[in-house]
Amino acid sequence: DTGVSQDPRHKITKRGQNVTFRCDPISEHNRLYWYRQTLGQGPEFLTYFQNEAQLEKSRLLSDRFSAERPKGSFSTLEIQRTEQGDSAMYLCASSWTEERGYTFGSGTRLTVV
Amino acid sequence: AQSVTQLDSHVSVSEGTPVLLRCNYSSSYSPSLFWYVQHPNKGLQLLLKYTSAATLVKGINGFEAEFKKSETSFHLTKPSAHMSDAAEYFCVVKYGGATNKLIFGTGTLLAVQP
Numbered sequence: 001d002t003g004v005s006q007d008p009r010h011k012i013t014k015r016g017q018n019v020t021f022r023c024d025p026i027s028e029h030n031r032l033y034w035y036r037q038t039l040g041q042g043p044e045f046l047t048y049f050q051n052e053a054q055l056e057k058s059r060l061l062s063d064r065f066s067a068e069r070p071k072g073s074f075s076t077l078e079i080q081r082t083e084q085g086d087s088a089m090y091l092c093a094s095s096w097t098e099e100r101g102y103t104f105g106s107g108t109r110l111t112v113v
Numbered sequence: 114a115q116s117v118t119q120l121d122s123h124v125s126v127s128e129g130t131p132v133l134l135r136c137n138y139s140s141s142y143s144p145s146l147f148w149y150v151q152h153p154n155k156g157l158q159l160l161l162k163y164t165s166a167a168t169l170v171k172g173i174n175g176f177e178a179e180f181k182k183s184e185t186s187f188h189l190t191k192p193s194a195h196m197s198d199a200a201e202y203f204c205v206v207k208y209g210g211a212t213n214k215l216i217f218g219t220g221t222l223l224a225v226q227p
Binding site for chain 2: 003004031033035040041042043044045048050055056058091093098099101102103104105106107
């Protein structure tokens, strides 16, 4: 068990470009979550998957954002036409049951210039 | 609205003295409560969790928290601070019902002075 892995660790992109992040959860965890954390704030929920089904999306997830979890394993988060306001740390978490808690990855730090 | 409030954005203590980080949540039936710690350039690490079992919860590294329903509080304590405890701490709530999202407080930055 190597924990939750996120790739890349850092991404610098120009405004208007598309970016994609990857999350590999702990292998036996069927639940996967994406959060966004801006400087000085706590993480904010973006979306939730149970296996391959996306069951919950935040209003923060505008139509420029899309997330997938094909086959219920790894997940990708894509941001199209990036804006400077998208600059943040994007965190992935996975869990088996709520009672066992949630394991977070180290995050992908996105900087839009 | 469902929310969680961390009453102090910064707390500074001397090494060896007690730590108290305060957290209040908006009242709801059967919330689950967590404390996470975030060291610089590292991921969020679970310290402890309350999920309707014992109201006094013991976590890692000597931390504990007490769930007080009458006060809607879940304060984090440690009897004796260590330099390695310096980090940002987040109180997190998951309310019951259809939502699966965790709601994070704005964080408390703990500084430990030698």
